[in-house]
Amino acid sequence: MRHETTVHETSVHETKLHETPAQDVSDESQQPLQRPRTSRLSPITRRRMAAFRDNRRAWWSLLIFGVLFVLSLGAELIANDRPLLVEYQGETYLPMLHEYPETTFGGFLPTATDYRDPYVIEAIEAQGFMLNTLIPYSYDTLDLNLGSPAPSAPNGRHWLGTDDQGRDVLARVIYGFRLSVIFALVLTAGSLVLGVVIGGLQGYFGGKVDLIGQRLIEVWSGLPVLFLLIILASIVEPNLWWLTGIMMLFSWLGIVDIVRAEFLRARNLEYVRAARAMGLPSRLIMWRHVLPNAMVATLTFIPFLFTGAITTLTALDFLGFGLPAGSPSLGELVAQGKNNLQAPWLGMTAFLSLGIMLTLLVFIGEGLRDAFDPRHISAREQNA
Amino acid sequence: MSHPSSPADNIGTAASVLRLDDLCIRFGQTAVVKHLCLEVRRGECLAIVGESGSGKSVSLLASLGLLPGHAHVTGQREFTRPDGKTLDLAALTPRQWQRVRGGQIGFVFQEPMTSLNPLMRVGEQISESLRLQQGLRGNAARQRVLELLCQVQLPRPDELIDAWPHQLSGGQRQRVMIAMAMANQPPLLIADEPTTALDVTVQQEILQLLDRLRRDQGMAMVLISHDLNLVRRHADRVIVMRDGECIEQGRVNEVFDAPQADYTRQLLAAEPEGLASDLSTEDAATPVLTARKLEVRFTRSRKLFQKRPADFVAVHPLDLTLARGETLGVVGESGSGKTTLALALLKLQAAKGEIHLENERIDMLDRNALRLRRRQMQIVFQDPYGSLSPRMPVADIISEGLRFHHPTLSEDEVHQRVAQVLEEVELPSACADRYPHEFSGGQRQRIALARALILEPRLLVLDEPTSALDRSVQKQLIALLRELQARRGLSYLFISHDLAVVRALSHRVMVLREGRLVETGTTAEVLGNPREDYTRALIQAAGLG
Numbered sequence: 001m002r003h004e005t006t007v008h009e010t011s012v013h014e015t016k017l018h019e020t021p022a023q024d025v026s027d028e029s030q031q032p033l034q035r036p037r038t039s040r041l042s043p044i045t046r047r048r049m050a051a052f053r054d055n056r057r058a059w060w061s062l063l064i065f066g067v068l069f070v071l072s073l074g075a076e077l078i079a080n081d082r083p084l085l086v087e088y089q090g091e092t093y094l095p096m097l098h099e100y101p102e103t104t105f106g107g108f109l110p111t112a113t114d115y116r117d118p119y120v121i122e123a124i125e126a127q128g129f130m131l132n133t134l135i136p137y138s139y140d141t142l143d144l145n146l147g148s149p150a151p152s153a154p155n156g157r158h159w160l161g162t163d164d165q166g167r168d169v170l171a172r173v174i175y176g177f178r179l180s181v182i183f184a185l186v187l188t189a190g191s192l193v194l195g196v197v198i199g200g201l202q203g204y205f206g207g208k209v210d211l212i213g214q215r216l217i218e219v220w221s222g223l224p225v226l227f228l229l230i231i232l233a234s235i236v237e238p239n240l241w242w243l244t245g246i247m248m249l250f251s252w253l254g255i256v257d258i259v260r261a262e263f264l265r266a267r268n269l270e271y272v273r274a275a276r277a278m279g280l281p282s283r284l285i286m287w288r289h290v291l292p293n294a295m296v297a298t299l300t301f302i303p304f305l306f307t308g309a310i311t312t313l314t315a316l317d318f319l320g321f322g323l324p325a326g327s328p329s330l331g332e333l334v335a336q337g338k339n340n341l342q343a344p345w346l347g348m349t350a351f352l353s354l355g356i357m358l359t360l361l362v363f364i365g366e367g368l369r370d371a372f373d374p375r376h377i378s379a380r381e382q383n384a
Numbered sequence: 385m386s387h388p389s390s391p392a393d394n395i396g397t398a399a400s401v402l403r404l405d406d407l408c409i410r411f412g413q414t415a416v417v418k419h420l421c422l423e424v425r426r427g428e429c430l431a432i433v434g435e436s437g438s439g440k441s442v443s444l445l446a447s448l449g450l451l452p453g454h455a456h457v458t459g460q461r462e463f464t465r466p467d468g469k470t471l472d473l474a475a476l477t478p479r480q481w482q483r484v485r486g487g488q489i490g491f492v493f494q495e496p497m498t499s500l501n502p503l504m505r506v507g508e509q510i511s512e513s514l515r516l517q518q519g520l521r522g523n524a525a526r527q528r529v530l531e532l533l534c535q536v537q538l539p540r541p542d543e544l545i546d547a548w549p550h551q552l553s554g555g556q557r558q559r560v561m562i563a564m565a566m567a568n569q570p571p572l573l574i575a576d577e578p579t580t581a582l583d584v585t586v587q588q589e590i591l592q593l594l595d596r597l598r599r600d601q602g603m604a605m606v607l608i609s610h611d612l613n614l615v616r617r618h619a620d621r622v623i624v625m626r627d628g629e630c631i632e633q634g635r636v637n638e639v640f641d642a643p644q645a646d647y648t649r650q651l652l653a654a655e656p657e658g659l660a661s662d663l664s665t666e667d668a669a670t671p672v673l674t675a676r677k678l679e680v681r682f683t684r685s686r687k688l689f690q691k692r693p694a695d696f697v698a699v700h701p702l703d704l705t706l707a708r709g710e711t712l713g714v715v716g717e718s719g720s721g722k723t724t725l726a727l728a729l730l731k732l733q734a735a736k737g738e739i740h741l742e743n744e745r746i747d748m749l750d751r752n753a754l755r756l757r758r759r760q761m762q763i764v765f766q767d768p769y770g771s772l773s774p775r776m777p778v779a780d781i782i783s784e785g786l787r788f789h790h791p792t793l794s795e796d797e798v799h800q801r802v803a804q805v806l807e808e809v810e811l812p813s814a815c816a817d818r819y820p821h822e823f824s825g826g827q828r829q830r831i832a833l834a835r836a837l838i839l840e841p842r843l844l845v846l847d848e849p850t851s852a853l854d855r856s857v858q859k860q861l862i863a864l865l866r867e868l869q870a871r872r873g874l875s876y877l878f879i880s881h882d883l884a885v886v887r888a889l890s891h892r893v894m895v896l897r898e899g900r901l902v903e904t905g906t907t908a909e910v911l912g913n914p915r916e917d918y919t920r921a922l923i924q925a926a927g928l929g
Contacts, residue, residue, distance in 0.1 A: 043819055043821070044774065044775065269770055270765040270766075270767055270770040270771035271770065271771050271772055271773045273732065273763075273765065273771075274763065274765060274771055274832070274835065275784070275785075276732060277730060277732060277758060277761075277762060277763045278758060278759075278762070278784065278785035278788070278789075278835075278839065279754075279755040279756065279757075279758030279759060279785065279788065279789065280755075280784070280785065280788055281755065284788070288773075288776075288784070289773055292773075292775050293775075
């Protein structure tokens with residue numbers, strides 16, 4: 001029964017094929033004849049992409065997340081305490097690129113201009129104009145002219161209110177989003193490279209390499225990450241790169257298992273043996289024949305690694321072991337929300353921004369996983 | 385023959401057990417079985433033969449209601465119980481099905497390795513259906529299981545009743561499967577390629593067992609097989625199927641001796657035939673591959689606080705020479721060390737002993753030097769589905785080795801060579817841009833052959849290249865291999881368990897058993913006049929004797 005169901009789809013055409021090898025009866029193989037030589041996507045990949053796109057929830061999540069991330073990359077052009085453009089006495093200034101002393105605009109101090117100062121604004125607007133960004137505050141701009149004590153509630157001036165130091169919450173969310181995603185991207189990419197290399201070597205060579213490697217990994221994974229971070233925080237001022245580095249030391253461990261198992265399986269496949277019989281060196285065999293197999297399982301793991309990284313950063317910031325004070329961070333916003341229950345917009349904003357971001361990522365991950373699942377694809381085709 | 389044909393009325397007196405009338409099965413748009421009519425009578429063995437994909441298994445699975453939900457089945461299906469009551473199989477409820485399957489119809493599957501639950505003892509698996517169908521429990525059930533195990537001639541039944549499936553060999557597992565199918569003395573037994581996965585000598589025993597059980601219990605049997613030899617010896621009537629249609633049916637000797645349909649004739653003629661062409665004396669004197677005292681051992685792992693067990697010797701020391709343009713057939717049952725021997729000769733497996741390739745000793749070479757020699761010795765594997773990377777287009781698969789060994793070739797030259805070699809293995813050059821999944825088994829094996837040939841090897845190891853293929857495809861491949869040998873002066877090391885194919889291709893034959901050389905000599909000597917009993921048993925089981 002097992003035999004019949006698996007062989008079935010291909011074997012129906014088999015007998016016909018022998019007579020006319022140039023013609024294939026199955027539907028999917030008729031287009032490939034005209035397929036341009038340049039297309040390097042294998043049919044499996046194309047089918048998976050189609051499956052992903054058919055999952056509307058995942059596809060829209062990817063689009064929305066993509067747009068949000070691209071927008072946040074230009075955070076400086078959206079939320080900044082410096083104007084995009086200043087026209088003063090017929091001359092044009094670009095405050096984002098250059099520091100101009102206040103004297104440029106008729107002030108007294110030789111220090112850098114504070115474009116939020118009502119005096120400066122008045123001076124500039126008297127003899128020109130200034131073009132502000134959509135949100136005229138950066139993540140660290142203290143608004144000294146709040147009508148009420150900080151944290152102030154949302155109003156026309158601060159759309160999501162301010163935090164307990166009088167900083168604009170929306171600006172902090174935008175910068176915080178960017179920071180979280182970049183942290184997660186770097187961490188995921190780094191742990192992917194480490195995990196695939198280490199897991200791949202262990203799986204491909206097996207034997208002693210594998211045995212020793214696995215024992216070392218077991219010891220390594222026993223180290224308490226949080227304590228290490230706390231100790232680190234007392235020695236150096238932890239910045240984004242320190243944090244990424246420390247987290248990367250441990251986050252690759254999850255990938256190793258998957259990659260190792262896939263390599264162990266694939267190294268005895270006949271086409272890998274055939275490649276060895278052809279005399280190809282191990283690195284080429286691993287790169288060309290084994291890795292593509294292992295990547296399927298690994299790719300489906302990535303979105304979850306990604307969300308894990310974001311949550312970790314948030315948790316560390318919430319506890320105060322994360323980014324240096326003053327950095328725009330969602331975890332710090334959560335902590336502020338907790339400390340200022342009288343200002344619910346802080347907690348709500350933190351909750352919603354984290355919630356939406358993680359939900360989008362989980363949807364994307366789910367879509368990816370389903371797209372790579374052969375059972376899912378065949379079920380989809382049967383329904384079609 | 386697309387119109388429904390009525391079953392030949394051969395065993396006129398016996399009552400019909402299973403009757404299929406105008407059975408049609410579709411998966412989506414694809415019709416897999418078209419207007420099939422068949423009837424099995426009491427005590428009769430009906431064989432269904434056909435190549436893979438001809439719909440032979442599907443039609444019987446459909447009659448048992450075992451097809452996946454998206455299969456569309458029409459036509460009348462009737463099963464008559466021994467008490468004379470006729471059931472309409474198309475209208476059974478799931479509860480009624482449970483009584484019929486196992487109780488009234490037994491099923492033996494092809495793959496003994498995977499059809500037993502690995503986490504259940506043998507006895508429990510058999511008694512499960514006894515409990516469900518007859519309500520037997522405890523000691524009564526155990527007694528009945530022992531009885532069944534004796535019936536299927538399992539050695540040491542009182543011991544093996546408590547064995548786990550992994551402790552049994554393939555043949556023993558198949559016996560357990562048969563005991564399970566026979567547990568409730570069903571009036572009908574369906575055996576779907578029951579011996580394909582087994583060694584020839586075991587095949588013989590299993591079929592004799594089935595024959596005996598059928599005679600003793602007056603059971604009807606449907607034997608699904610692609611092996612014509614086996615059908616001729618064990619079946620009463622035969623149905624030949626192709627592309628889901630019944631091509632011909634009738635008594636076995638009538639169909640085999642005087643086939644009416646062209647396709648049946650073609651199937652019968654597809655038995656490998658011919659012999660290897662003679663070697664010139666010059667070629668015969670030029671050895672391509674020589675091995676002396678080649679031995680492969682596997683060290684077994686030591687358990688804690690125990691002495692390391694003795695090494696497992698996969699290949700006992702043996703000598704071997706292969707001349708230019710010669711084919712050496714290596715024959716033996718599974719586990720005899722054929723493949724290990726081949727891998728050792730190619731240095732893909734650690735081994736002791738000397739190996740010379742064209743006057744150069746290669747067992748002492750370091751890895752890089754060896755890698756360059758690999759061009760001269762290539763291998764084609766058994767499984768045409770597993771030996772091609774599914775992610776690479778055919779052109780890349782074939783050219784990969786070429787690009788590595790000849791990095792100076794331009795892109796155009798590579799393309800040209802790929803086209804040449806595709807032509808040589810008789811595939812259209814349009815194949816180059818396609819992916820392996822678009823090809824049939826026989827075509828894939830040609831691609832694997834092209835991948836090996838493009839490196840212009842002196843020696844080609846063929847590890848069961850034909851055993852996953854249908855007979856008619858095998859025949860084409862054998863013809864191709866012969867032609868290539870003549871054209872290129874290739875030496876083949878041809879590994880197979882199929883003596884008919886070995887006879888058609890080899891100049892000399894080596895018979896291996898449990899890693900030891902049993903007998904060696906020219907093909908005519910060994911297969912025509914065997915000295916050893918084991919060789920004789922193999923030949924007889926293969927139906928060549």
